[in-house]
Amino acid sequence: MEVGLNHYLILSSALFCAGLLGVLLRRNLLIIYMGLELMLNAANLALVAFSRFNNNLDGQVMVFFIITVAAAEVAVGLALIVALYRKRQTAHTEDLTSLKF
Amino acid sequence: MNTSLISLELAVVGLGLAFLLLDLWTPAELKRQLGHAAAVCTALLFVFSFFVDASYVREAFASAYVMDPLAIYFKRFFLLAGTIVLVLQVQYADRIKSGISEYYSLTLFALAGMMFTASAMNFAVMFASLELVTITLYVLTSFQRNRLESLEAGVKYLIMGGLASALMVFGIAFVYGSAGSFVFIDIYEKSSTLIGNSVFLIGLLLVLVGLAFKIAAFPYQIWAPDVYQGSPAPTTALLAVGSKAAGIVLLLRIIYGVAPGVMHQWAPVLIAISAISILYGNLCAIAQTSLKRLFGYSSIAHAGYLLLGLAALNATGASAVLYYLTGYLFTVLAGFAVLVVALQQLDSDDLSGLAGLNERSPLLATAMTMSMVSLAGIPPLAGFFGKFLLFKAALEEGAMQPAFYWLVAVAIVGVVISIWYYFNVIRAIYWPRQKADLTPITVPLPIKATLALCMAGMLFLGIFPSIPLELTSRAAAVLPWLH
Numbered sequence: 132m133e134v135g136l137n138h139y140l141i142l143s144s145a146l147f148c149a150g151l152l153g154v155l156l157r158r159n160l161l162i163i164y165m166g167l168e169l170m171l172n173a174a175n176l177a178l179v180a181f182s183r184f185n186n187n188l189d190g191q192v193m194v195f196f197i198i199t200v201a202a203a204e205v206a207v208g209l210a211l212i213v214a215l216y217r218k219r220q221t222a223h224t225e226d227l228t229s230l231k232f
Numbered sequence: 233m234n235t236s237l238i239s240l241e242l243a244v245v246g247l248g249l250a251f252l253l254l255d256l257w258t259p260a261e262l263k264r265q266l267g268h269a270a271a272v273c274t275a276l277l278f279v280f281s282f283f284v285d286a287s288y289v290r291e292a293f294a295s296a297y298v299m300d301p302l303a304i305y306f307k308r309f310f311l312l313a314g315t316i317v318l319v320l321q322v323q324y325a326d327r328i329k330s331g332i333s334e335y336y337s338l339t340l341f342a343l344a345g346m347m348f349t350a351s352a353m354n355f356a357v358m359f360a361s362l363e364l365v366t367i368t369l370y371v372l373t374s375f376q377r378n379r380l381e382s383l384e385a386g387v388k389y390l391i392m393g394g395l396a397s398a399l400m401v402f403g404i405a406f407v408y409g410s411a412g413s414f415v416f417i418d419i420y421e422k423s424s425t426l427i428g429n430s431v432f433l434i435g436l437l438l439v440l441v442g443l444a445f446k447i448a449a450f451p452y453q454i455w456a457p458d459v460y461q462g463s464p465a466p467t468t469a470l471l472a473v474g475s476k477a478a479g480i481v482l483l484l485r486i487i488y489g490v491a492p493g494v495m496h497q498w499a500p501v502l503i504a505i506s507a508i509s510i511l512y513g514n515l516c517a518i519a520q521t522s523l524k525r526l527f528g529y530s531s532i533a534h535a536g537y538l539l540l541g542l543a544a545l546n547a548t549g550a551s552a553v554l555y556y557l558t559g560y561l562f563t564v565l566a567g568f569a570v571l572v573v574a575l576q577q578l579d580s581d582d583l584s585g586l587a588g589l590n591e592r593s594p595l596l597a598t599a600m601t602m603s604m605v606s607l608a609g610i611p612p613l614a615g616f617f618g619k620f621l622l623f624k625a626a627l628e629e630g631a632m633q634p635a636f637y638w639l640v641a642v643a644i645v646g647v648v649i650s651i652w653y654y655f656n657v658i659r660a661i662y663w664p665r666q667k668a669d670l671t672p673i674t675v676p677l678p679i680k681a682t683l684a685l686c687m688a689g690m691l692f693l694g695i696f697p698s699i700p701l702e703l704t705s706r707a708a709a710v711l712p713w714l715h
Binding site: 147154164167173174177190196200204211219227229230 | 355356363367370371383384385386387394395402404406412457461
């Protein structure tokens with residue numbers, strides 16, 4: 132069987148939905164963060180597949196941008212979660228309750 | 233490649249790096265003053281921007297980057313906002329326990345990112361520059377690491393921002409897959425063939441959701457009140473003005489310059505989003521006692537008003553959005569300048585802290601009153617004329633799409649509701665519930681200058697609209713849909 136664009140897109144959408152469910156359902160900040168990374172990588176997969184089937188390399192260049200940005204985001208994000216953990220001794224979303232009216 | 237197109241951004245990035253280095257050789261007691269130096273530099277760049285030739289459209293990097301009247305309009309907007317925010321940061325410095333110079337530098341990097349978004353004409357440039365803004369703002373929101381509220385605001389912004397960028401990237405992948413290009417103008421030329429392509433439509437929808445996060449509009453408004461409340465006040469000011477304007481410039485480019493045909497079909501969706509944002513923001517703001525949180529909800533409502541102009545999809549609408557945003561800059565930054573100075577001695581930002589401000593410092597009380605009156609949209613200040621233009625743009629489309637009449641009706645109801653809570657702030661100043669502490673506040677000179685500028689801006693935009701209106705309509709005229 133030939134692997135076509137649709138197969139890649141179905142896999143990419145499945146990864147994206149898995150990531151999205153992780154973000155929406157999980158309560159641990161680190162797991163939520165992993166879900167976000169999964170969503171970004173699902174987009175990368177879709178871009179590479181589109182790039183291959185469009186015969187156009189722009190999509191692959193975009194993937195490099197996304198990987199770089201994701202690395203910066205992780206560096207800042209993990210530092211932030213560690214800082215929060217030091218202050219509050221927790222990484223669970225239900226403990227983030229100091230801001231409300 | 234023509235480097236003169238990115239000279240302003242390069243200068244701002246260079247300034248950011250220079251201030252990081254300068255920190256090493258500056259004695260600790262002078263570090264705070266670096267902010268004033270940075271503000272002077274950005275103010276000079278603002279003046280310099282009037283010598284950059286942007287009267288016609290120039291492109292660089294294979295049409296990915298553009299210098300046109302719209303781009304330069306927003307670059308000036310961001311430089312002005314950045315200058316004022318830097319002045320506020322100096323005033324806020326004693327509440328920042330860790331590295332004030334990094335606070336200034338990061339603000340400059342965020343400013344550079346916003347200026348890049350103003351010129352983005354390609355989804356890759358748009359994504360990279362938006363992320364430069366968002367990631368620096370993650371750090372800026374959580375900059376008071378000794379305060380739990382600030383950290384919590386940072387984490388909430390991080391998760392919501394990460395989700396928004398993931399949705400946007402996935403949308404960009406779909407748009408690229410169906411259109412075969414990242415360049416806005418290429419997609420615009422093909423857009424008539426893409427109008428029934430569901431992959432393209434899903435992609436475009438996801439991109440718009442990602443941008444709704446930046447401007448804090450429904451369905452992505454949930455982060456705004458918490459993050460506004462927890463962040464250090466100058467960061468909140470930058471979020472309210474800079475980050476929102478970065479989202480708006482991209483929405484203008486995409487709605488009017490990528491697939492206006494699709495947007496025309498989607499007008500009912502945009503109308504609904506605008507109406508819900510206006511009602512949600514205004515209704516939730518009524519009960520607030522925290523001033524920053526109140527600004528958070530009011531920011532959602534103002535995103536709704538701005539979307540009203542975007543949904544109208546005509547020349548009046550685009551120019552009204554620019555006009556309104558400029559008025560919003562002066563109005564909100566005046567409010568935050570007062571907030572930073574008047575609540576300096578207090579730990580909270582509760583409304584009761586403003587009690588008796590008219591006796592403690594008449595200037596601060598006047599500025600805050602003007603800011604609230606302008607936000608509420610009462611003549612003769614900027615907010616009134618801006619709203620008038622937005623409503624006019626929507627009514628022009630009413631004949632074709634009767635839903636616009638309803639939208640304007642909802643917006644007017646929103647304005648009436650908003651008068652209630654904006655006047656609550658004014659009441660807290662002049663008619664406090666408890667006996668207030670009436671020690672006079674000395675307002676430092678840079679803040680006096682900022683307040684004078686903001687008040688002059690509010691009055692000017694409200695009373696002499698013809699000159700700025702000509703500028704905004706010339707800037708809006710470059711959008712492909714309006715040719």
